[in-house]
Amino acid sequence: MSGTEWDHLVVGAGSAGSVTAARLAAAGARVLLVEAGGEQPAGGAESNPLRDASRLILEGFNWDHRANLRSSTRLEDLLNRDGGSGGNGADEGEGRRSRALWNRFPYQLGKVVGGSSAVNGAIALRPLPRDFDDWAARGNPDWTWERVLPYFRRIERDADFPADDAHGGHGPVPVRRPGPEQLHELETAFRDECRRTGVRDLPDLNGGRERGVGPVPANTRDGERVDAATAYLTEARRLPDLEVRTGCRVTRVLFEGRRAVGAELLRDDGQRSSVRAGNVVLCAGAIGTPVVLQRSGVGAARLSAALGVAPVADLPGVGENLADHPSVVIWSLPKPGVCEPGLPWRQIAARMPSGYDDDTDVQVGLLNNVETTTIPGFVDRLGWPMVVGLSVMLLRPESRGRVFAESADPDSSPVIELGLGTVEADVDRLMYGVRRAWGLLRAPGIGNRLERTQFWTDRMIDNEVVLRNGVRNIMNPGWHAAGSARMGPASDPMSVVDQRGRVHGLAGLRVVDASVFPSVPSVPTNLTTLMLAERIADDAVTDFKEGKRC
Ligand SMILES: Cc1cc2nc3c(=O)[nH]c(=O)nc-3n(C[C@H](O)[C@H](O)[C@H](O)COP(=O)(O)OP(=O)(O)OC[C@H]3O[C@@H](n4cnc5c(N)ncnc54)[C@H](O)[C@@H]3O)c2cc1C
Secondary structure, rough: OOOOOEEEEEOOOHHHHHHHHHHHOOOOOOOOOOOOEEOOOOOOOOOOOEEEEEOOOOOOOOOOOEEEOOOOHHHHHHHOOOOOOOOOHOOOOHHHHHHHHHOOEEEEEEEEEEEHOOOOEEEEEOHHHHHHHHHHHHOOOOOHHHHHHOOOOOOOEOOOOOOOOOHHHHHHHOEEEEOOHHHHHHHHHHHHHHHOOOOEEEEOOOOOOEEEEEOOOEEEEEEEOOOOHHHHHHHHHOOOOOEEEEEEEEEEEEEEEOOEEEEEEOOOOOOOEEEEEEEEEEEOOHHHHHHHHHOEEOHHHHHHHHHHOOOOOOOOOOOOOEEEOEEEEEEEEEOOOOOOOOOOOEEEEEEEEOOOOOOOOEEEEEEEEEEEHHHHHHHHHOOOEEEEEEEEEEEOOOOOOOEOOOOOOOOOOOOOEEEOOOHHHHHHHHHHHHHHHHHHHHHHHHOOOOEOOOOOOHHHHHOOHHHHHHHHHHEEEOOOOOOOHHHHOOOOOOOEEOOOOOOOOOEEEEEEHHHOOOOOOOOOOOHHHHHHHHHHHHHHOOOOHHOOOO
């Protein structure tokens, strides 16, 4: 290894990496931020498609990951293969059978400066206080609602509830909700029908209260997405000691004994190199981070052996406990003239009990003005140019999946198994939620504005068996991968990092991204990731100022 020794090497310039690198660099640390994707196109919405918050960005700036929505025996096949070391297990023996079960879902996370925050739906929802009760109950008492609230306030510049005890008014991320006059006729009808069926108004879905229907907060300015890099890195990149290196992947972390000392890099042009750093901070996301760890020998010892990499730490939780929010969307064709291209697509949502029990367990949201050409392959599946969806998202799924490297080759794809619906109660709750959403859809204010609905009929909704099968086969993830290197006490054998993001049993290595969530919160995951990064960055800055390595 040669060249500069950095104070911090931050891996991945997504939601967490942007915050972490900016905060460390502002504190005077020499920071190298390495990002596998490229820079964003310069300029506003005319030249930079990533600014357009009226749609998801699923092509051009993404990892081309494929996910299995269920689970398979593929990991067991790999581990049990005789003398296996780093091959492609799915083509052999048992693996062939598991491949037959393979259900490939495009899982296009962000691969660009800004990461997934640059391609996402720009929904800026905070979790519920009970989400953090759960984090604390899993051995993380420093992560209660009271303790994380100041960090949410630090992030936000809330235009609707500016700077009070519960909201932030001066942070780098603008948060804004549509006013009643900005709602589309379908959105007003959705809100009215929710009210009529007993769901009360909740003007602030971020205020900590659970139930209610209200406008969806978004991290947008004048309709343009404000991603984490725009919010945090624009200023920070003017600092002399922050270097952002794009088109460059970290293939593995380098260790001296049990201390991380740097990483191996692979540029898009194939050039390999290595860098040294006092601290390595993995912010490669809930898919990227566990795979880098596994290829570095940090993970289940049996997996290190199967991959043929030297074991550094036996941490079986690396890659396990992967969670995402399953959802079912009921798609309809609007009557001519009801919807318009380019209008906002997700402005109103309701948190409510599905009816499975009395728990507030689903979010039902209206997806409006959705141009099917903006989602790869969608127009072919639906055949309609413009659609309206009622989406039912399960807030706190119990099902878990996993992600693992099948080969030490950094060019091989990770195996992603989301395990959706592997716990039956998740399917049950979604079934009840779909019934609830169907009732809303059939209300005259909404139903009269729709031409027809895809797939579902009254008879199917009424039939228990048909509904269960439909839900099981139609449920999709939300691209909210989390939990695959979870935070928890060292006494929990499946936890990977402590409450300050430090990897158990190792020095010089932190994980700061959605992979360390102890459980997936009741909302899409961006704001929670930013909060987590703000909080751990505080610790990292304190260590740096005291001259300590982590
Ligand atoms: C399509 C989509 C829609 C979503 N919609 C919403 C929404 O509306 N609201 C919401 O709250 N959340 C949403 N999310 C989820 C949210 O954006 C993510 O949870 C959040 O951005 C995760 O942040 P992260 O820092 O953990 O990972 P990311 O932001 O994904 O950052 C990881 C970064 O690391 C880079 N990387 C990976 N591996 C390497 C490597 N080996 N070397 C170097 N760099 C590497 C990646 O390219 C990426 O830039 C959505 C996500 C997607 C993909």
